[in-house]
């Protein structure tokens with residue numbers, strides 16, 4: 001069936017408004033970073049669909065074609081993304097083609113590195129330090145232990161996961177929804193989940209059939225496309 005012209009027009013208007021708001025968010029972020037003294041580098045084709053706050057005295061590097069915020073990811077209007085490079089030494093680096101859902105929080109005093117092509121779920125938090133000393137007398141005098149967090153390429157972090165200091169995740173691995181990763185080295189191609197997180201699976205394993213898996217959706221999409229062409 002042919003799409004009515006007014007629906008097509010509405011689609012174009014939405015697309016235009018979304019792209020305009022992404023550019024305004026980027027401008028707002030750049031101004032905030034400049035005002036707060038954060039060194040911010042943004043690659044080509046980056047889109048800030050959600051309001052994003054970059055702050056701190058450190059540096060934030062965002063690679064090419066990165067997106068922050070996802071209009072249908074949930075909580076789009078009620079949250080924002082925050083990248084805090086709190087100390088002068090702090091470095092936050094997002095590789096090329098990273099896609100971030102809503103309400104992402106990174107707080108760094110050393111280094112948080114997210115590899116090319118990573119997918120970051122809604123409400124994910126990454127911290128490379130504890131923020132308080134463990135000993136009772138050090139709670140307000142120390143920022144606790146510090147260790148960089150590094151995600152390899154193409155890592156998928158599920159909704160609500162929390163990655164703490166010293167976490168290293170290998171290429172293609174998955175951090176399951178709600179995982180709390182208290183640091184440690186995890187290899188490539190594994191699934192990490194639970195609290196405290198441990199390896200719970202392998203991304204290459206044969207998966208059980210579900211009523212609606214990706215292939216079913218892909219097939220349905222293909223059928224719709226062929227119907228449209230007719």
Ligand SMILES: CC(C)(COP(=O)(O)OP(=O)(O)OC[C@H]1O[C@@H](n2cnc3c(N)ncnc32)[C@H](O)[C@@H]1OP(=O)(O)O)[C@@H](O)C(=O)NCCC(=O)NCCS
Nearest residue numbers: 101120121122158159174175176177178191193194200201
């Ligand atoms: C990690 C994930 C992809 C695994 O999917 P899967 O391979 O189909 O896993 P299964 O459902 O077959 O479960 C395998 C095992 O892992 C466990 N498991 C699955 N998800 C888990 C989670 N989030 N936390 C802890 N354990 C989990 C299951 O209980 C099961 O354990 P068992 O073998 O002892 O029975 C999925 O569970 C997940 O967390 N998806 C993230 C969804 C999300 O946040 N999307 C965000 C959009 S950006």
